[in-house]
Amino acid sequence: MSPMQQNPSNRDAERERLCAALERKILADIPLARTMLLRARAYDGVSLTFSAALAPNINDKGCAFGGSLVSLMTLTGWGLIKLALDARGVDCDIYVKDSQIRYIAPVWRDFDAIAGLGEGQSFAAMFDTIDARGKAGIDVRCHVPLADDSQAATLAARFVAIARR
Amino acid sequence: MSPMQQNPSNRDAERERLCAALERKILADIPLARTMLLRARAYDGVSLTFSAALAPNINDKGCAFGGSLVSLMTLTGWGLIKLALDARGVDCDIYVKDSQIRYIAPVWRDFDAIAGLGEGQSFAAMFDTIDARGKAGIDVRCHVPLADDSQAATLAARFVAIARR
Numbered sequence: 175m176s177p178m179q180q181n182p183s184n185r186d187a188e189r190e191r192l193c194a195a196l197e198r199k200i201l202a203d204i205p206l207a208r209t210m211l212l213r214a215r216a217y218d219g220v221s222l223t224f225s226a227a228l229a230p231n232i233n234d235k236g237c238a239f240g241g242s243l244v245s246l247m248t249l250t251g252w253g254l255i256k257l258a259l260d261a262r263g264v265d266c267d268i269y270v271k272d273s274q275i276r277y278i279a280p281v282w283r284d285f286d287a288i289a290g291l292g293e294g295q296s297f298a299a300m301f302d303t304i305d306a307r308g309k310a311g312i313d314v315r316c317h318v319p320l321a322d323d324s325q326a327a328t329l330a331a332r333f334v335a336i337a338r339r
Numbered sequence: 340m341s342p343m344q345q346n347p348s349n350r351d352a353e354r355e356r357l358c359a360a361l362e363r364k365i366l367a368d369i370p371l372a373r374t375m376l377l378r379a380r381a382y383d384g385v386s387l388t389f390s391a392a393l394a395p396n397i398n399d400k401g402c403a404f405g406g407s408l409v410s411l412m413t414l415t416g417w418g419l420i421k422l423a424l425d426a427r428g429v430d431c432d433i434y435v436k437d438s439q440i441r442y443i444a445p446v447w448r449d450f451d452a453i454a455g456l457g458e459g460q461s462f463a464a465m466f467d468t469i470d471a472r473g474k475a476g477i478d479v480r481c482h483v484p485l486a487d488d489s490q491a492a493t494l495a496a497r498f499v500a501i502a503r504r
Contacts, residue, residue, distance in 0.1 A: 203398065203399040204397065205394075205395045206371065206375070206396060206406055206407055206410075210371070229370075231371060232368070233369055234365075234369065235432060239369055239371055239410070241371055241409060241413050241414065242371055242410070244410070244413070245404070245405075245406025245407070245409070248406050248409070269405075269442065270405045270442055271441075272439070272442065273440045274437070274440075275437060275438045275439075276436075277435055277436055277437065280434075
């Protein structure tokens with residue numbers, strides 16, 4: 175294979191490795207993620223999918239608890255930023271600053287959260303700002319899809335990444 | 340004691356009973372609340388305080404995970420509506436519809452969430468609307484105080500209560 179053919183598969187393997195390491199880190203560091211049975215499902219450099227089981231995340235009605243939906247969406251957004259920084263080898267603390275959540279429909283099964291950047295946002299701009307100022311803010315959007323691809327819940331959140339000294 | 344002196348203490352005892360029953364219900368129904376070590380702390384008919392322990396709610400930095408802060412604030416807001424309906428003997432399912440969250444400062448110890456109604460909201464209006472239409476929306480505000488009484492996080496949320504048939 176030529177280098178042009180080989181590079182994408184190397185890149186995919188590296189993404190898979192970083193994503194698996196992130197899942198291990200989240201499960202090791204965050205007790206709530208262990209209770210939720212969080213799993214990292216897919217990462218292509220642009221969007222990240224985490225999943226959670228329904229059973230440990232139910233509410234009084236037997237569907238997914240709003241706090242679990244927000245927690246999974248927030249962690250998926252956080253993970254999207256973390257993986258971009260990991261791939262570039264930049265060591266940052268990442269905080270969620272604010273978020274807007276809409277709960278659209280109840281969730282009666284195991285669920286995913288899919289995160290991507292907000293409109294007009296780019297990792298390139300985030301890296302440049304961190305290089306220049308030691309920190310940067312970035313907007314993320316996340317949603318929980320239903321079986322018919324409509325949305326059960328959405329989150330728009332701003333995160334801040336601060337370089338570790 | 341005259342009835343005028345006795346009524347307030349009867350009312351306080353009834354609130355205490357309803358609040359303790361709510362804590363038991365939440366811990367029985369919502370696994371995440373058990374993991375969080377949620378406790379009902381105070382209820383005066385106007386505001387409700389829930390607490391959670393830090394240890395099961397930490398993030399990768401060792402302070403409170405954003406998802407835990409939102410979960411506790413959302414449950415406290417939900418509980419405020421639930422207790423008002425319980426005190427009136429109205430059986431409803433209560434859902435959170437949307438919320439805006441600000442994360443202002445990290446939380447490094449066990450934490451409370453304090454919920455009250457949003458500006459211009461009243462339980463009387465909520466009861467009237469449920470009587471007339473079988474459901475009603477109501478705005479709640481909640482915050483996590485720090486030791487110096489500043490705010491670590493705030494939540495503004497809209498809930499919907501739907502009468503059970």
